Amino acid sequence: MLNLSGCGKSNSYKAPPPPPVVTSKPVSMPMTKFLDVTGNTVAVNSVELVARVAGYLQEIDFTDGSVVKKGQKLFVIEPAPYAAKLQQAKAAVASAKAQVIYAQSQYDRQETMYAQKATSQANVEQWLSQRDSAKAQVIEAQANEQLAAINFGYTTVSAPFDGIISRHLVDEGNLVGNGTATTLATITQINPIYVYFNVSELDALNIRQTLSKEGLNPSDVKGAPIDIGLQSDSGYPFAGKIDYVSPSVDPATGTIQVRAELQNDKDILLPGLFVRGQIPLGKPVNKLALPEAALMSDQAGSYVYVVGKNNIVEQERVKTGIEEDGMVAVTGLTADAQVIVDGLQNAAPGNAVEPTEKDIKAPAAQQPDA
Numbered sequence: 001m002l003n004l005s006g007c008g009k010s011n012s013y014k015a016p017p018p019p020p021v022v023t024s025k026p027v028s029m030p031m032t033k034f035l036d037v038t039g040n041t042v043a044v045n046s047v048e049l050v051a052r053v054a055g056y057l058q059e060i061d062f063t064d065g066s067v068v069k070k071g072q073k074l075f076v077i078e079p080a081p082y083a084a085k086l087q088q089a090k091a092a093v094a095s096a097k098a099q100v101i102y103a104q105s106q107y108d109r110q111e112t113m114y115a116q117k118a119t120s121q122a123n124v125e126q127w128l129s130q131r132d133s134a135k136a137q138v139i140e141a142q143a144n145e146q147l148a149a150i151n152f153g154y155t156t157v158s159a160p161f162d163g164i165i166s167r168h169l170v171d172e173g174n175l176v177g178n179g180t181a182t183t184l185a186t187i188t189q190i191n192p193i194y195v196y197f198n199v200s201e202l203d204a205l206n207i208r209q210t211l212s213k214e215g216l217n218p219s220d221v222k223g224a225p226i227d228i229g230l231q232s233d234s235g236y237p238f239a240g241k242i243d244y245v246s247p248s249v250d251p252a253t254g255t256i257q258v259r260a261e262l263q264n265d266k267d268i269l270l271p272g273l274f275v276r277g278q279i280p281l282g283k284p285v286n287k288l289a290l291p292e293a294a295l296m297s298d299q300a301g302s303y304v305y306v307v308g309k310n311n312i313v314e315q316e317r318v319k320t321g322i323e324e325d326g327m328v329a330v331t332g333l334t335a336d337a338q339v340i341v342d343g344l345q346n347a348a349p350g351n352a353v354e355p356t357e358k359d360i361k362a363p364a365a366q367q368p369d370a
Contacts, residue, residue: 034281
């Protein structure tokens with residue numbers, strides 16, 4: 001028999017290298033506590049332009065939906081009849097003044113004659129009465145002239161403020177203002193623009209306590225900054241200030257109405273939009289923070305993975321706080337903890353990893369409170 005034998009190295013198992021992860025120490029950064037609110041935009045001014053005199057609509061001097069300036073002519077309502085009435089009223093004033101002059105001269109003449117015993121006291125008193133009556137007629141005529149001038153002014157409808165005008169609601173040639181005030185269009189001022197939102201009773205009490213700690217009065221909330229964002233915005237690009245706080249709590253909702261005013265130079269914000277807002281509560285304070293992606297949670301709360309002795313992964317429970325610019329304030333960690341911020345899918349408690357440390361760059365922020 002042939003004895004066949006082979007020679008060579010025996011097979012042996014070699015463990016794979018530990019998976020790579022990226023770690024970082026918590027970064028100390030100034031963070032501000034915010035109150036998150038939601039609300040709606042409302043025009044600062046909104047006015048229905050109406051016909052205040054009767055007549056046929058003669059001119060429409062704007063483009064529907066255009067921006068108009070204060071004092072700009074928008075509509076003209078048949079001015080000719082009212083111009084004639086104004087001239088008639090002016091003529092009546094001139095006639096009444098002439099009657100005063102004539103009555104005054106007759107009264108002076110009668111007084112002279114009475115001094116000469118050439119007329120009676122009754123004649124003097126008669127012309128005195130006529131003179132005073134003529135003066136009263138001047139006052140009445142001047143009032144009628146003023147009313148005629150006002151009505152003539154109403155034939156031109158002008159913009160009461162800068163704003164955006166709606167489409168015209170009545171076409172040229174139609175009779176307007178005949179017994180009722182006919183709405184011609186609506187003009188809306190949206191720069192600046194208001195944002196109305198409601199603050200819960202509990203949040204309102206917290207704000208008052210924060211103000212008290214800083215030595216301020218509740219009325220000092222007026223003028224406080226607020227940042228506003230639309231549903232399509234990832235942040236809060238619009239800055240404004242609170243300019244009104246309701247003096248009482250609505251018992252039906254348990255909330256307080258608050259209003260902020262924002263500049264809207266590019267007319268991006270329109271009335272009726274749903275918006276998000278952030279109101280800073282106090283000054284920035286230094287906090288240890290981690291990127292939001294480094295945090296995980298379960299039924300017991302939030303936790304992170306840290307690299308411990310011999311590069312073994314450990315689970316550390318943390319409490320989260322303020323969220324700002326993708327960073328989350330945390331407590332329960334030391335400042336030199338090596339937290340896994342990338343490669344979490346490769347990490348599990350008790351397993352070894354190959355860590356690479358990377359510094360976190362804190363986003364630019366306000367100076368912290370000393």
